[in-house]
Amino acid sequence: xxxxxxxxxxxxxxxxxxxxxxxxxxxxxxxxxxxxxxxxxxxxxxxxxxxxxxxxxxxxxxxxxxxxxxxxxxxxxxxxxxxxxxxxxxxxxxxxxxxxxxxxxxxxxxxxxxxxxxxxxxxxxxxxxxxxxxxxxxxxxxxxxxxxxxxxxxxxxxxxxxxxxxxxxxxx
Amino acid sequence: xxxxxxxxxxxxxxxxxxxxxxxxxxxxxxxxxxxxxxxxxxxxxxxxxxxxxxxxxxxxxxxxxxxxxxxxxxxxxxxxxxxxxxxxxxxxxxxxxxxxxxxxxxxxxxxxxxxxxxxxxxxxxxxxxxxxxxxxxxxxxxxxxxxxxxxxxxxxxxxxxxxxxxxxxxxxxxxxxxxxxxxxxxxxxxxxxxxxxxxxxxxxxxxxxxxxxxxxxxxxxxxxxxxxxxxxxxxxxxxxxxxxxxxxxxxxxxxxxxxxxxxxxxxxxxxxxxxxxxxxxxxxxxxxxxxxxxxxxxxxxxxxxxxxxxxxxxxxxxxxxxxxxxxxxxxxxxxxxxxxxxxxxxxxxxxxxxxxxxxxxx
Numbered sequence: 419x420x421x422x423x424x425x426x427x428x429x430x431x432x433x434x435x436x437x438x439x440x441x442x443x444x445x446x447x448x449x450x451x452x453x454x455x456x457x458x459x460x461x462x463x464x465x466x467x468x469x470x471x472x473x474x475x476x477x478x479x480x481x482x483x484x485x486x487x488x489x490x491x492x493x494x495x496x497x498x499x500x501x502x503x504x505x506x507x508x509x510x511x512x513x514x515x516x517x518x519x520x521x522x523x524x525x526x527x528x529x530x531x532x533x534x535x536x537x538x539x540x541x542x543x544x545x546x547x548x549x550x551x552x553x554x555x556x557x558x559x560x561x562x563x564x565x566x567x568x569x570x571x572x573x574x575x576x577x578x579x580x581x582x583x584x585x586x587x588x589x590x
Numbered sequence: 591x592x593x594x595x596x597x598x599x600x601x602x603x604x605x606x607x608x609x610x611x612x613x614x615x616x617x618x619x620x621x622x623x624x625x626x627x628x629x630x631x632x633x634x635x636x637x638x639x640x641x642x643x644x645x646x647x648x649x650x651x652x653x654x655x656x657x658x659x660x661x662x663x664x665x666x667x668x669x670x671x672x673x674x675x676x677x678x679x680x681x682x683x684x685x686x687x688x689x690x691x692x693x694x695x696x697x698x699x700x701x702x703x704x705x706x707x708x709x710x711x712x713x714x715x716x717x718x719x720x721x722x723x724x725x726x727x728x729x730x731x732x733x734x735x736x737x738x739x740x741x742x743x744x745x746x747x748x749x750x751x752x753x754x755x756x757x758x759x760x761x762x763x764x765x766x767x768x769x770x771x772x773x774x775x776x777x778x779x780x781x782x783x784x785x786x787x788x789x790x791x792x793x794x795x796x797x798x799x800x801x802x803x804x805x806x807x808x809x810x811x812x813x814x815x816x817x818x819x820x821x822x823x824x825x826x827x828x829x830x831x832x833x834x835x836x837x838x839x840x841x842x843x844x845x846x847x848x849x850x851x852x853x854x855x856x857x858x859x860x861x862x863x864x865x866x867x868x869x870x871x872x873x874x875x876x877x878x879x880x881x882x883x884x885x886x887x888x889x890x891x892x893x894x895x896x897x898x899x900x901x902x903x904x905x906x907x908x909x910x911x912x913x914x915x916x917x918x919x920x921x922x923x924x925x926x927x928x929x930x931x932x933x934x935x936x937x938x939x940x941x942x943x944x945x946x947x948x949x950x951x952x
Contacts, residue, residue, distance in 0.1 A: 551601070
């Protein structure tokens with residue numbers, strides 16, 4: 419007699435609410451690292467989550483919806499213009515005590531994160547994701563939807579630029 | 591220490607800080623919080639799209655008026671009728687404001703069909719200084735622009751060839767020749783942040799007046815001085831700062847309020863004797879340009895509301911401001927002594943940044 423074999427069960431897609439609660443703090447942290455603004459970080463992250471929510475039926479089917487949200491927030495956060503708009507909105511709310519700011523997450527080495535923000539945008543994305551989230555080159559490539567080689571090149575160029583910039587700042 | 595090692599160490603510390611924040615602020619990631627954010631955006635998109643019918647306008651005006659009541663014993667309603675108020679209606683989806691003009695009594699409301707970060711009257715009221723947000727994109731930094739009082743004939747002031755520098759909100763000198771404005775670096779160029787001046791005719795002749803502060807400066811009525819807001823780390827509450835006044839060419843900046851007192855927008859009185867500014871938590875204050883006679887405008891607002899973006903009437907008798915509530919904002923007027931609070935009847939929305947002028951006849 420043959421053993422009965424159960425058909426493979428496809429796990430249902432994750433609910434947006436669960437995804438949001440799991441990823442929220444890390445995505446705000448990434449927005450903060452790339453924007454440098456404690457006030458704008460939450461608004462930028464919310465923009466990215468809103469975009470995911472709008473298309474959740476499709477995005478929830480991805481292997482890693484978190485990668486998609488990180489790509490969106492990375493693109494939003496390095497735009498000085500978008501950052502400024504988000505900052506203005508957040509400051510208005512803080513003015514009435516309607517929102518609390520994000521704590522200073524970068525207090526250990528603020529010069530390092532400031533130097534990352536001064537890199538060209540793609541280098542900043544790669545370097546921040548690599549160090550901030552301890553992502554491998556393959557994972558960074560998946561998040562940013564670029565090739566392995568592109569990530570390696572940006573990481574190398576970014577490290578060289580960081581070394582120059584940080585060395586210059588340490589000069590008397 | 592190598593960059594790689596430093597990066598891994600900084601990253602590890604950052605992740606620990608995020609974890610600690612997650613533990614202490616876990617309720618911030620609630621689905622209710624996200625829903626509030628999302629619904630607020632949807633509502634504002636509908637308002638911006640003009641779906642709100644005229645009946646809602648009437649109801650909202652009645653409700654707001656009823657909510658605030660006759661503050662000083664007079665019936666709530668307009669009394670100051672001269673001039674035209676330019677104001678923005680924030681569209682959170684587009685992240686900019688849609689600009690309108692209206693008389694202080696709510697009449698002659700006009701949609702300028704202008705979407706921009708900011709807009710202020712030209713000194714003679716014959717034009718509006720705004721930002722050319724629509725043309726901003728990769729390789730095209732933010733630049734100021736001029737439009738007619740009806741919102742038409744937008745002319746970008748882009749004689750400056752400096753793609754890494756955004757030039758945003760500002761003010762036109764009283765003689766109409768110069769614009770002082772905030773500048774901020776395009777991605778990764780914070781060293782360009784500061785207050786700049788350009789020629790008002792074409793946007794050329796860029797000059798850095800003061801490096802550092804990024805906030806719209808304002809000319810004194812005689813054009814000899816500029817005021818601006820600046821903040822610094824460690825000032826409480828976070829995001830607040832102080833008001834400064836300097837010579838119009840950018841020298842001798844002097845702080846005129848204590849640190850932590852000012853918050854963003856401010857305006858000179860037409861006689862140049864006072865500056866009205868917003869303090870954290872939605873209060874309006876007055877101060878002389880030399881820092882003396884600092885005092886609060888005794889404005890009693892309902893709990894949860896606050897005053898932002900103050901602007902003087904051309905005759906100096908009134909101050910217009912954005913009256914912010916949790917569910918929106920409207921334009922309100924008050925006398926400098928805190929009496930006469932009234933709402934400018936307009937459709938409901940997130941209304942901001944009034945600028946009051948007496949436009950010249952076209």
